[in-house]
Amino acid sequence: MSLYIAGYDISLQSANGIAFEIYFAGCPMVPKCKGCHNPELWEPFENFSEEEILKAIDERKEFLDYVVLMGGEPLGIRDLNVLYDFISLIRVTYPDLMIKLYSGYNKKQIEEDPLKLKILSICDEWFLGPYNPDKPKLFEKNNVTVNKKC
Ligand code: SF4
Numbered sequence: 001m002s003l004y005i006a007g008y009d010i011s012l013q014s015a016n017g018i019a020f021e022i023y024f025a026g027c028p029m030v031p032k033c034k035g036c037h038n039p040e041l042w043e044p045f046e047n048f049s050e051e052e053i054l055k056a057i058d059e060r061k062e063f064l065d066y067v068v069l070m071g072g073e074p075l076g077i078r079d080l081n082v083l084y085d086f087i088s089l090i091r092v093t094y095p096d097l098m099i100k101l102y103s104g105y106n107k108k109q110i111e112e113d114p115l116k117l118k119i120l121s122i123c124d125e126w127f128l129g130p131y132n133p134d135k136p137k138l139f140e141k142n143n144v145t146v147n148k149k150c
Pocket residue numbers: 027028029031032033036037038039041042071072073103104105130131149150
């Protein structure tokens with residue numbers, strides 16, 4: 001099953017360093033988050049294979065600090081076993097890179113799903129929960145936030 005990777009970018013905005021951002025297309029959230037930053041990623045489609053993304057990371061690995069998984073909803077419509085294997089491969093191949101996950105699911109929802117929890121366990125940092133522009137950003141020491149843009 002496809003991972004539905006829509007694109008990638010290099011950014012200083014999503015992590016505490018230089019990040020290789022991977023955009024996953026497809027979001028199953030109902031209702032959608034008010035003020036969603038990427039509504040063009042609600043429907044699944046694929047522009048890049050896993051191999052193309054790994055090659056793009058490899059070409060930039062010397063100056064990267066992070067790989068950031070965002071969307072769309074990374075933990076949404078795709079085969080989470082395939083996603084876990086993909087993240088694990090990044091983890092093993094580039095042990096110096098931090099891995100950060102942005103997800104619209106909250107911590108309780110993730111803890112109720114063993115596969116989602118397994119993926120969270122191999123990430124270094126995460127921002128969880130639906131985005132709401134009317135609420136202030138609330139950050140906690142364990143990297144869980146109740147408000148974020150993905
Ligand atoms: S903010 Fe993320 S989880 Fe929320 S609707 Fe947009 S893509 Fe989906």
